[in-house]
Amino acid sequence: MELLKDLFEGSPNLWGGGVAHSVLILSLVIAFGIMLGKVKIAGISLGVTWILFVGIVFGHFNLSLNEHLLHFLKEFGLILFVYSIGLQVGPGFFSAFKKGGFTLNILAVTSVSLSVAVAIVLYLVTDTPITTIVGILSGAVTNTPGLGAAQQANSDLNGIDAPEIAMGYAVAYPLGVIGAILALQSLKYILKINTTTEEAEAEKGMGHLQELTVRPVSLEIINKAIDNKTIKDIHPLVNRKFVISRIRDQYGKQELVNSDTELHLGDQILVISNPKDIEAITVFFGKQIDVKWEDEDSNLVSRRILITKPELNGKTLSQLRIRRNFGASITRVNRSGVDLVAAPNLQLQMGDRVTVVGSELAVSHAEKILGNSLKRLNHPNLIPIFIGIALGCILGSIPFMLPGIPQPLKLGLAGGPLIISILISRFGPHYKLITYTTMSANLMVREIGISLFLACVGLGAGKGFIETIVNEGGYMWIGYGAIITIFPLLLTGLIGRYGCKLNYYTLIGILSGANTNPPALAYSNEQTSCDAPAVGYATVYPLAMFLRVLSAQLLILALG
Structure with missing residues (x-):
């Protein structure tokens, strides 16, 4: 006692x-x-x-x-x-x-x-x-x-x-x-x-959230002025931040895009951008359509990869050259629970989760470059x-x-x-x-x-x-x-x-x-x-x- x-x-x-x-x-x-x-x-x-x-x-x-x-x-x-x-x-x-x-x-x-x-x-x-x-x-x-x-x-x-x-x-x-x-x-x-x-308005991310979130939208190209033009030629004309994640031509063939990809009338594209820019981007390219890209029979996969390599801390997306080197594309970056448009000048931080689209092999190569090692991050x-x-x-x-x-x-x-x-x-x-x-x-x-x-x-x-x-x-x-x-x-x-x-x-x-x-x-x-x-x-x-x-x-x- x-x-x-x-x-x-x-x-x-x-x-x-x-x-x-x-x-x-x-x-x-x-x-x-x-x-x-x-x-x-x-x-x-x-x-x-x-x-x-x-x-x-x-x-x-x-x-x-x-x-x-x-x-x-x-x-x-x-x-x-x-x-x-x-x-x-x-x-x-x-x-x-x-x-x-x-x-x-x-x-x-x-x-x-x-x-x-x-x-x-x-x-x-x-x-x-x-x-x-x-x-x-x-x-x-x-x-x-x-x-x-x-x-x-x-x-x-x-x-x-x-x-x-x-x-x-x-x-x-x-x-x-x-x-x-x-x-x-x-x-x-x-x-x-x-x-x-x-709820319908909130789902669209409009109003005061339109610059704080990103939204995917599927478009069909009907603007004759951009027929046969490459993405790098089009970007300055749109004057908006956006990423084209995927493209499917009029024959149903789906592929990944890069800066040299040519766009043609009738192509269907998946665009990632801020809600405030969606309307302008839609008007420029053509019209919105409903496409379930994940249900398409394609060799493209989408995967979220964790940035875990210290040497990538502070580097911009353009410095990584993921598209040029591996044929994969980073379409968005999630930081602290908020999705960001994957602009070329966006600086990466340890712990960012990037969405990478490409073939299984290309995504695997990108994964090795970016890290994706929880073990590395688990060490404080x-x-x-x-x-x-x-x-x-x-x-x-x-x-x-x-x-x-x-x-x-x-x-x-x-x-x-x-x-x-x-x-x-x-x-x-x-x-x-x-x-x-x-x-x-x-x-x-x-x-x-x-x-x-x-x-x-x-x-x-x-x-x-x-x-x-x-x-x-x-x-x-x-x-x-x-x-x-x-x-x-x-x-x-x-x-x-x-x-x-x-x-x-x-x-x-x-x-x-x-x-x-x-x-x-x-x-x-x-x-x-x-x-x-x-x-x-x-x-x-x-x-x-x-x-x-x-x-x-x-x-x-x-x-x-």
Whole structure:
């Protein structure tokens, strides 16, 4: 019995109760939290946030860790979490601000700004401490890095942790998940959405997604002006980005194309391009037709190949000479879940998935050049990760002044590593720096980080949690959180629909991304078979994540 008591309560003769005690408590909190996170009620789960609630229960019963060890593990977990997020979103961060994504990101900024404004109003009207309000804000928009950034900013400002930040987060989070889904459902009825029409438009990828996605289209050549001309002669005339993947002549013979392939009247071609360019390309070549290329009796195959050779990092498609050397054609490139047109000047990155079309032999030769070795990718590149974390800690510790804020502002251990990881993952390939990690490796680092962080936050906040909720008006925080969750989503949804003329499925993806809310994205994806919600979410998520982290810090530093 004495052994069990020392393990659970800690040995008085050892620092912090002993290593075994600390590891046991931390492991149990994380394990029980993850188990509860798998439970779904009405199809909704709180996921890893259950770790926070289990930590609060353990902390309430005084089963906690040494406060210095708790602080270190919490910050280390936060660094791992935000750095892995930066590696994931970095490749698409800056491209999201191009024409197609600019409007979507402006809408996400509107949503973030509205939620911050509502939080400030609640702070002024209710006399609730700003630390609590920021915790409620982070929970209401389900943004864990914002919680970490707020705690770190408060620690830098006052030299102590503020458990009420975690309490506010814990109270507001459940309704942050449920309230977001209810808001998206309400928008469908408020906007009187015709789901059939909306889905048909979303399937075509038109509107604001037309520059962010690619679409295949089958055409028949009826333009006499291009009869007997080669593809390299035609490309400058069209003045659009497109790739001709396959061609079938009027006699039914199907073959792969290259720059010297001649086009003739009556030929049928498969073109890959952005939806915004499809109409112009169709008018130029002829007319759209319905062809099921995969059902054709042909010696051509289509295969997705993974770029795994480090020497290809940063090289353009034209430098590979796949068509000239092997008679195969790269028709599209998938990066971070988004398909890109395989333009000759497109730079490849480790982990890209390219679609290669050609004969079985040609595709096999191309596969050897490109890599396609999962074994190679399964070996993580740890040097860029830890150098990036070190640089992130340095950047996060540099103070700088902003007008109107008396204290120097720091990006902290949430903002610094996040910015560095975004920059390294985006620009590393230009300097031959291998930053790629497999999705599974990135997810493992991220889940370990968030689990450590939430467990430590819960253990630290558990002691006074029940007292605060029952006797100090903490139950009112649920209402504050609901207002912060629902009001900005509904207002932004109306602006996006009537002001920006967004497709409904794109809109709910954007709103889910603006709240960095994976359960809301899962709900959005279930509403349609198209990928419009996922594309909208991925487009705004990087900026929304960055703004949520930064705004949480600014609120603490400006009003704390």
